[in-house]
Amino acid sequence: MHAGLRITAFTAALAATFGTAYGVGEALDPVIDDATPTARHDTHPGASPEPESGPGDGEGDGGHGGHEAEPAGGLQISEGGYTLDLATARVAAGKRSELSFVVRDSAGRAVTAYQREHDKELHLIVASRDLGTYRHLHPTRAADGTWSIPVDLPRAGGYRVFADFTPAKKGAENLTLGADLAASGPYEPQPLPAPRRTAKVHGYEVRLDGALRPGRAGELQLTVSRAGRPVTDLQPYLGAYGHLVALRSGDLAYLHVHPNGEPGDGTTKPGPDVSFTATAPSTGTYRLFLDFKHEGKVHTAAFTVRTGTPGTPAPSEEPATPHDDTSGHGH
Template sequence: MNTGLRITTFAAALAATFGTTYGVGQAVGPVVAENPPKHGNEHARPTQEQAEGGGHAGHDTPPAGGLQISEGGYTLDLQTPRVTAGKQADLRFTVRDAAGRALTAYQREHDKELHLIVASRDLVTYRHLHPTRAADGTWSTPVVLPRAGGYRVFADFTPAGKDAGNLTLGADLAASGPYRARQLPPANTTARIDGYHVKLAGTLRPGAASELKLRVSRDGRPVTDLQPYLGAYGHLVALRSGDLAYLHVHPNGEPGDGTTTPGPDISFTATAPSSGSYRLFLDFKHEGKVHTAAFTVHAGGAAPASDTPEGHEADGHGH
């Protein structure tokens, strides 16, 4: 491959220290892989148990995405592996095939050729971005990451006319600056965002498909005029705490199908690949604006829950 893949490594001590500075490209420089393996990964490969769903999922459980930088003959070439916290940067990347050529033909899924998700390692910061693609296959989008630390970039796409099917490739991104560790937000079933209340019903189960229903209200009244967003009345992203495995979540119904109503309920089907804690991010559109409600849930076993609605995070959620 003529274009090397820059894969940034981080010192583990930085991610566990309060008040330190998250430096990028200083003490530890980028590792360049001129010929990445077809199914390579910048992190250690998951164990066989993790790959099969953490020992809890059945053989029919869809594999979690985003753990690999290369899969199915395609590689995510992140050309902006580092940014500065609090400053706007132009995030650029290319999807390359097995021969190193930039992919330029995509199948549209949920109204877009490619969905780009950026999430912090602590799952506090979340961005759902819609980059633009140049003729040479390079994607770009402006982004501002509010806090220093480690982030994961997910490219969710389907190559046009290929047998690879839908793929989610992941790569690490670092934001430099004063770093302060944060804990995963506590479990919650109600989120409050921009004057809206979103109630989560249903249980995420390891190794089994289950329905997750989210009800949107404002000022104590159900919202019954949600607007289509990405081909549905809501878009749900689920990430596993720890390795940030990306779950494929499917909406039940779509606008104009004659049965799906524009709120207040939005329904999805999801399967957790393993037990553990997950972070759910619901994007919904109302009165011309997209809002994001976030939830922390636990799949398998008991987990502490909070009845206090989760409010809007200080660093916000972007689109």
């Protein structure tokens, strides 16, 4: 993945077209257990961030000038002469299925050459429209250009699939193409969890400080601890100490950022703090997913966040309780 901010928005699709009911299932607490993105990124690891405000209450104004959000993109299945051809449009909830797709060029040919970014040629995100299920996957490419990976989506409902890649063609830009996926089963929509500052996952506690602001850059700092002690030996995961993805509730506008700094740059420490500079595409409610690696395992902590507007209440300090695992990582 390109090493900075990127924002992608797309319109919601109707699940009813499949002739059966879909359920988004049980909504999560701001915790998603152990698991494992994308148009353009603007902030590169190691670059000096321009936060509007430092970690804290996240409600004040002032600070450095912000970055305007890029025009919405990525709701397209085709962009820049490339098309996401999703062979798997429907799966059964709770059953292991093979997800396969091809990226085609303007002539309809399967793309077979990609630039490697963050150790992979292509990154795949699968998220349910209720934001209760999140997968960061790394499929395998066959010689003919077909990508595939097993998936097991625990709850029925509508999903969005994002393919994040950069073609090997000289001068090609990083792209994120999106397509809809459905998981059949009973339909039981649930609301998002309330905003909270802390999330617990597999014995770890992650605290979120800072503000996600519409149209202006702000700093988000996530602090990882376990058993009340700061975790100071985070491990690199895909070339970074943490990856943060935000999805806007409603249309799943997509925001992806990498941390300020990277392993081996001489200044970035392996925890407990991982900071990001991010700009929200608009006001609204977002679900944030932080991937971090410790002791050989990747974990995902999740938060519900409302963008900073006058009168917006601060997230509750009440700790969340762990919930069923609905996140996943794949290779």
